[in-house]
Amino acid sequence: MSTVAGYYTTQFGELWDKSLFDLVEEAMQGVIKNTKIKKESIDAIFFGNMLSGLLDNNLHASAKIAEILGVHVPVFRIESACASGGMAFHLANKYIESSSAKTVLVIGAEKMTDYSPEQTTKGLAAASSGEEQEVGLTFPGLYAMMAREYLTRFNYTEENLAYVSHKNHYHGSLNEKAHFKRKISVEQVLKSSYVADPLKVLDCAPISDGASAVLLTVDKKILKRNKHCKVLSSEAATDSISLKYRKSLDEIYSTKLAAQKAFQKAKIKPSDINVAELHDCFSIAELFAMEAIGFWKKGEAGKNIKELGTMFGSGGSLTVNTSGGLKAAGHPVGATGIKQIGEIYLQLTKQAKNRQVKAKYGLAQNVGGSGGTSVVTILSI
């Protein structure tokens, strides 16, 4: 069974003085330094990234990363929209399970703020189908349709969504690497401007720069000198890219499937999880995740979130998005899936400082696009 034995993340935010590969280099060197390994111990590298082709005209990151580190090992770029990081981790884990490597470096990174809003918006729309792009549906537009369906079906209002951002911004205020470190109230969310009705600007994750890296290993020497946690399972599933072919609009079905497989393999159940990083690209997405994973029953997330039992310090048995989530920690697309796993690693190995929860089992859920891809990873001490 492979093990996460180290983590490093750059600051998330608007990092005007760093290029994509500056961030990649900082994250790689950071995790190498943190784990006190030599680069020669690394057998393979997986890189999760969405936009380097469109925004940096780089479509050969494998060789660029080999150049930066001065190594000749296999390097793989995995692209799966906003699930690029999670999918890279998933494949890195399978690579170790195939006995092809003992130690693998997994990096996720994105540089998004050096470009015009038109370029970034077009790039993000590439996660949706050609048909959806042609009719002018933006990314917030897709999630707005899903949110509207959910609110209508279960008789909720925008207030039910606002609690997600309130909670995650509180967590962001506890995370020095977060893009946004200020707390926001439910009222502030409700008073913010609409982006795509019913989603307002404070329901939406920001455009961020950042890179995160974890070290995955089965090497006992590395484990001996580093805090580590086990990868019980990492499972992926897909759904149609276009909303119109989905079974229903008010769920992330691919997360449901990936979670079922992940719990089956980990031999635990949702109620065993103490800490989770969920893909809250929009507030509604965290509610969908809570239901799809089985933490809460279908239709009840809108009600339950108002109790704030998943907020740090509430005393609840499950704390969600202690990093601040995508909403407050920021969403450098390719980095997100790795930062999620890194946050769970920090929590399980008691390195989460001022936001430390008591946890034996943790879960990370990373979503591509409007739910076309999901990866669910379960970790334990």
Added chain:
Amino acid sequence: MSTVAGYYTTQFGELWDKSLFDLVEEAMQGVIKNTKIKKESIDAIFFGNMLSGLLDNNLHASAKIAEILGVHVPVFRIESACASGGMAFHLANKYIESSSAKTVLVIGAEKMTDYSPEQTTKGLAAASSGEEQEVGLTFPGLYAMMAREYLTRFNYTEENLAYVSHKNHYHGSLNEKAHFKRKISVEQVLKSSYVADPLKVLDCAPISDGASAVLLTVDKKILKRNKHCKVLSSEAATDSISLKYRKSLDEIYSTKLAAQKAFQKAKIKPSDINVAELHDCFSIAELFAMEAIGFWKKGEAGKNIKELGTMFGSGGSLTVNTSGGLKAAGHPVGATGIKQIGEIYLQLTKQAKNRQVKAKYGLAQNVGGSGGTSVVTILSI
């Protein structure tokens, strides 16, 4: 040990009436039909593609492929410049070795001809480093520098390169799926216009559309009713993306490393190989490959190629690029690595018709950029 149990390729060429995902669909359905499997037998899908983000504004092919096939299994897009197909195959093979899947569909595809030459040239330049792009180095320019170094060092002329295209176009004339089916003489190559001295237009692989797919499986039921060949090994290596950081200009060092690992794992030696598909994006690249893999000694490829012992019908023990190679079969970037493996599959399972050679062992070598990534796969009956 996993097994290639089926192959389908679309026509390669200028396919004006097909989109990228039309080609992907044709290749997927083609291999499903050829192997008489139900889509429910497929546990995972790997997709090798370079340019879908830049040219099609699709950066979520995993979900698009799930939509086309109507499945929910994990789908992975692997991007590694011109080695995208080979790297997808490599990871698919490891995925089966990790016991995560019994049957995996591996597709490579590229749609390149619907765009302006500027767009395509910019896209292909994305395989080189930012520094190389900034100084105006094009892809033929990079290989021209490498070719010049080789010709000078070993005292060869452009004629030594021309034999590669002559041979591969003869093979293309035997392959109904090839982009170019006409034979060309050494004189015709030498008389063609310069693209980047010493490389002329007939030294260069074309811009093509196409998709290829193979079925990789350990499922005995599928093997029972399909011709198949074994994957003895599939190994990858990298080098710096920029030429200026390489040990030398007149070799593909990453191929040397990948081949060494692949032969070690397969427990055979280069002289055992009877048929090989090598990455002849430019004529010089086939000579580099022959030397890096160990078929010929360093510096001797320029001389040896003139004997045409690797041409179909020569009676030599090793025939190279029976598909026509990238030069004549065409080079739809992501498809190339899969077509190479498909061609070896056809040869080993005696389905290569008018270009059938006698072969027990076959090898495919797929290169990214100017040699920043290499994958070497060894197959046997």
